[in-house]
Amino acid sequence: MSNNRIESIYFLRLFAMLMVVLVHVTAVFQSTLTQGTDAYTTYHFINRIIRVEAGIFIMITAMVFFYKYMNQKMDLNELKLYYKKRVLYILVPYLVWAVFYEAFSVYTGIVELNFVEMTWRILQGESFYQLHFIFLIVQFYLVFPIILYAAKKITLFRKYMWLIGIGIEVGFYFLNREFNLIPFNSFISSLGPYLLGAWIGTYYLKQKTKVYNRSTVGWLVFAIITGASFVYLNYHLYTVASFTLPGYVYLVVNLFYIVSGSFFLFRLTEIICDRWPGIIPYVKNIAVYSFGFYLLHPIILKVVAQFVPVSAGEWFHIEVAARFLITLVLCYFTIYITHRFFPYPGLIFGKLPKKARFIITPEKPITDYQKNVS
Numbered sequence: 001m002s003n004n005r006i007e008s009i010y011f012l013r014l015f016a017m018l019m020v021v022l023v024h025v026t027a028v029f030q031s032t033l034t035q036g037t038d039a040y041t042t043y044h045f046i047n048r049i050i051r052v053e054a055g056i057f058i059m060i061t062a063m064v065f066f067y068k069y070m071n072q073k074m075d076l077n078e079l080k081l082y083y084k085k086r087v088l089y090i091l092v093p094y095l096v097w098a099v100f101y102e103a104f105s106v107y108t109g110i111v112e113l114n115f116v117e118m119t120w121r122i123l124q125g126e127s128f129y130q131l132h133f134i135f136l137i138v139q140f141y142l143v144f145p146i147i148l149y150a151a152k153k154i155t156l157f158r159k160y161m162w163l164i165g166i167g168i169e170v171g172f173y174f175l176n177r178e179f180n181l182i183p184f185n186s187f188i189s190s191l192g193p194y195l196l197g198a199w200i201g202t203y204y205l206k207q208k209t210k211v212y213n214r215s216t217v218g219w220l221v222f223a224i225i226t227g228a229s230f231v232y233l234n235y236h237l238y239t240v241a242s243f244t245l246p247g248y249v250y251l252v253v254n255l256f257y258i259v260s261g262s263f264f265l266f267r268l269t270e271i272i273c274d275r276w277p278g279i280i281p282y283v284k285n286i287a288v289y290s291f292g293f294y295l296l297h298p299i300i301l302k303v304v305a306q307f308v309p310v311s312a313g314e315w316f317h318i319e320v321a322a323r324f325l326i327t328l329v330l331c332y333f334t335i336y337i338t339h340r341f342f343p344y345p346g347l348i349f350g351k352l353p354k355k356a357r358f359i360i361t362p363e364k365p366i367t368d369y370q371k372n373v374s
Contacts, residue, residue, distance in 0.1 A: 006067055007280050008269035010287040012060050015265060017290040020130070021051035021297050022046075025324045028305075032312050035240070039316065044239065048231045054133065055258035056265060059188050059197035061140055063266075066201030069148055079145060086141045089351035090291075094134045096348055097295045101128035104299065116136070117338055124184050130298055132185055139187035140194055151198065156201060165195025166255060192255050193262055200266060211270040219264040226257035251273045285359050292335040292349030293328075300334070303324060332359075 029043035074082070102118050105128070111118075121127045124365045125135025149159045169192045175181055176189075187194070200207055210216075230253050233348045236242045237250060273280060304326050310319040340356040 006063060006201075007273045007277075007284075008266065009060055009064065010280065010284045011269035011272055011304060012056050012265060013287040013290040014283055015269075016053040016056040016060075017287070017293045019050040019056075021301075021327055021331075022050055022051065022324060024130070024298065024301060025327060026320060026325075028320065029309050032310055032316065034312065040116060041235070043320075044235055047233050049227050049236050049322070052227070052258055052261040052265070054190075055193035055262040057133070057142070058137075058193040059200070059262045059266070061137060061146075062194045062197030063201040063204070065144055066148065066198045067204050068201075070151065070202045071148070074145060074148065082145070083141075085202050085351070086138075089346050090134070090138060090141065092347050093291070093295060093350050094131070094138070095122070098122045098125075098127040099133055101131065101298075104128075128298055130294060133294070136185055136187055136190060140190075143187060147195075147198065151202065161199040161202070162192070162196040162259065165191040165193075166259065167196075168192075169249070169255060173248060177247070192259050196259055196263060200263075204312045206327050207266075208270050211267045211274070216264070216267045216271075219260055219267065223257060223260040223264045226253055226260055282359060285357050286332065288353055289332065289335045289339075289349065291351075293331050296334060297327060300330050304330065343369065 025045055026047045029040060029047065033040040033043065072078075099122070102111075102122065106113050118127075125132040153160065157164060169189060172181075172186075172188045172191075176186075182188070230250075233245070233250050233253060237245060267344065304323050308319060308323050308326065310316055310323070335345075335349050336356060336358065338348060339352050342348075348353050
């Protein structure tokens with residue numbers, strides 16, 4: 001297998017990054033708009049349908065490592081290097097921002113200063129609303145060598161990882177509901193999109209040849225149906241509470257949407273890379289900051305909200321769009337300036353290229369995407 005990068009990863013990271021910020025920007029509709037109005041239902045739809053971003057981030061986490069390590073021996077030295085990088089570029093930035101958000105919450109009066117409670121929140125990813133996801137990703141990093149070993153040794157598991165992941169996730173729901181096996185947010189509850197990414201990474205060269213198949217349209221249709229069903233159920237089960245259903249129904253519909261939506265976007269980004277390879281370097285210059293965006297955007301959004309208020313009137317759409325765009329711009333420049341002028345930026349915003357490059361200064365234009373991944 002070639003050691004060349006999967007270039008579509010940058011588009012997936014960019015899309016997921018934009019969705020994460022948009023989720024938190026549009027969340028203001030719940031406290032601003034009147035429930036039941038057209039505007040309220042529209043923003044509820046937007047806010048929920050883009051939550052496929054969680055699945056995308058989990059999927060690409062597995063894609064990268066399984067593409068790299070499936071045909072590469074992971075001996076003790078390689079394992080040490082793997083965990084060293086995860087500590088430096090994931091765990092350290094997480095701890096930096098968890099402590100920052102704990103201090104911010106104390107300063108603003110959200111929580112009282114209690115070091116015991118603070119420690120538990122940090123350990124469980126509860127210091128601020130977006131950090132629970134990092135807690136989940138850290139678990140995936142820890143168990144990756146075990147899952148990789150199983151994929152290498154068990155042919156059936158390797159061939160059907162995505163399907164097995166869905167089965168385990170659904171089965172875990174029932175077991176945990178009955179026996180409360182794991183009281184915190186466990187990686188098992190997101191194993192579906194993770195093993196989908198592992199499967200794509202394992203069979204990437206084969207999968208990229210299928211992006212123009214008719215099945216891509218089928219995945220799009222399935223994602224639209226399951227996505228619309230997921231939003232509909234969320235609205236009627238948890239927003240207006242107009243009817244009730246067993247929890248597993250909502251879980252399965254949501255899981256099918258996350259998996260199908262993430263897989264379709266993988267194929268879509270492969271098509272984009274194939275047809276417009278010249279834009280890859282520019283997208284990369286933004287996408288390499290996606291982890292930084294995830295860590296930074298809540299505090300930037302809070303600052304922006306002080307200067308860009310939203311109202312329930314005709315200006316709501318423009319004000320929300322302004323918050324979104326300004327938050328994106330300020331996040332990018334904050335990370336870029338830190339990367340460009342400060343030492344050890346990776347300890348704050350995660351792994352970054354050695355040299356900071358502005359959006360319009362690509363490293364090297366890519367003119368033949370097919371050769372790059374073959």
